[in-house]
Amino acid sequence: MGASTVRAPLTRGVFSIYCSYPRLKSNPLYFSVSLASSVQQVRRAAAASMSYDKQLAAAKKAAFLAARLCQKVQKALLQSDIQSKSDKSPVTVADYGSQALVSFILEKEFPSMPFSLVAEEDSEDLRREETRGTLVRIKELVNDTLASNGMNDISPLSEEDVLDAIDRGKSEGGPHGQHWVLDPIDGTKGFMRGDQYAIALALLDEGKVVLGVLACPNLPLTSVTSYDRHNSQDKVGCLYFAQLGAGTFMQSIDGSPPRKVHVSATTNPEGALFFESFEAAHSSHDLSSLIVKKMGVKTPPVRMDSQAKYGALSRGDGEIYLRFPREGYREKIWDHAAGYMVVAEAGGIVTDAAGNPLNFSRGRYLDLDTGIIVTNQKLMPALSKAVVESLKERASSLQS
Numbered sequence: 001m002g003a004s005t006v007r008a009p010l011t012r013g014v015f016s017i018y019c020s021y022p023r024l025k026s027n028p029l030y031f032s033v034s035l036a037s038s039v040q041q042v043r044r045a046a047a048a049s050m051s052y053d054k055q056l057a058a059a060k061k062a063a064f065l066a067a068r069l070c071q072k073v074q075k076a077l078l079q080s081d082i083q084s085k086s087d088k089s090p091v092t093v094a095d096y097g098s099q100a101l102v103s104f105i106l107e108k109e110f111p112s113m114p115f116s117l118v119a120e121e122d123s124e125d126l127r128r129e130e131t132r133g134t135l136v137r138i139k140e141l142v143n144d145t146l147a148s149n150g151m152n153d154i155s156p157l158s159e160e161d162v163l164d165a166i167d168r169g170k171s172e173g174g175p176h177g178q179h180w181v182l183d184p185i186d187g188t189k190g191f192m193r194g195d196q197y198a199i200a201l202a203l204l205d206e207g208k209v210v211l212g213v214l215a216c217p218n219l220p221l222t223s224v225t226s227y228d229r230h231n232s233q234d235k236v237g238c239l240y241f242a243q244l245g246a247g248t249f250m251q252s253i254d255g256s257p258p259r260k261v262h263v264s265a266t267t268n269p270e271g272a273l274f275f276e277s278f279e280a281a282h283s284s285h286d287l288s289s290l291i292v293k294k295m296g297v298k299t300p301p302v303r304m305d306s307q308a309k310y311g312a313l314s315r316g317d318g319e320i321y322l323r324f325p326r327e328g329y330r331e332k333i334w335d336h337a338a339g340y341m342v343v344a345e346a347g348g349i350v351t352d353a354a355g356n357p358l359n360f361s362r363g364r365y366l367d368l369d370t371g372i373i374v375t376n377q378k379l380m381p382a383l384s385k386a387v388v389e390s391l392k393e394r395a396s397s398l399q400s
Ligand SMILES: Nc1ncnc2c1ncn2[C@@H]1O[C@H](COP(=O)(O)O)[C@@H](OP(=O)(O)O)[C@H]1O
Pocket: 089, 120, 183, 185, 186, 187, 188, 189, 190, 277, 278, 279, 281, 282, 283, 304, 305, 306, 307, 325, 326, 329, 332, 335
């Protein structure tokens, strides 16, 4: 059986950001503070009872603007727009532009609050004389995006402003205080191919993810399984958002009213559909195949770039997402924080391969056991068992 891959045409359209989703009320939390309670416990409980409506509205605005910038670049991606980072991974003017824009907007929205951003890119390569042209292009992209989306009152950013905004993303995060977590383009390789990518933005409060926004400009609005790229009625461009205790919502990037989404309720693995990375170098396709075979999954994998996989799973397009990088690979928090929140608030479970919850409070890395597995409550026991057995089998075959 061959894997199916999700390719997507580019999207167009006028958008006005739709922030008036049904008011999300956090569960009132009653806690008694005994003298023995640690400060940390109290802070954590307070975080769970807080509303992050203002932060969510700002995050949606920032992710929307970044999505517009990325769409513009993807439509006319030039070879000169692509650079290679020191770890040989690709980065484009859109990755930098998106990070500058989100960082700039978030800091501007909360002028009186301490600003901390943990983000993927930094400006080191852009500060060299050879990349001056690239920096100018990024600055123009950022300023054009602001101006063409009703933000003409903002004075245009200079090159230094752009570099500074990018470098605001150098925070180490950690277990205390609030930190934004940003992947300005997750799935850069997909972005360059014209396939799936996501702008992924989350907020950590006392080490816990409390909100997540995922803009997926090429993700079909209906379902990845029913999408027909030749049918002009089938539109793409999804914006997911989730707040702790308030569920996950999805709207079109072009501004349709949000609807609440929920993970699939499927209990039978035979009919389950599973997602994995398009890039075999990012996740072992052989290991996923072994795992799902043990569970009795009959359908071929859907291979897709980026955290769009979390988005698709959160609305029930498929039931399982497996990620098994090569040994020694360290997962970064921005590759999962927003996606995790979107799935968790839609009723799904995200753990490492040993069944531990993901810990976003340790800094820029996740440092987890072996891999990441995602599914619904009902399928998790069977999936965990299949993962444990498959990892054992793989270890013994490597020894022999
Ligand atoms: N060898 C590797 N193993 C696992 N993940 C990797 C990897 N090399 C890069 N990645 C990460 O995989 C992400 C894309 O995930 P996916 O395969 O789901 O599309 C990349 O995000 P960026 O595109 O933001 O750099 C990058 O952080």
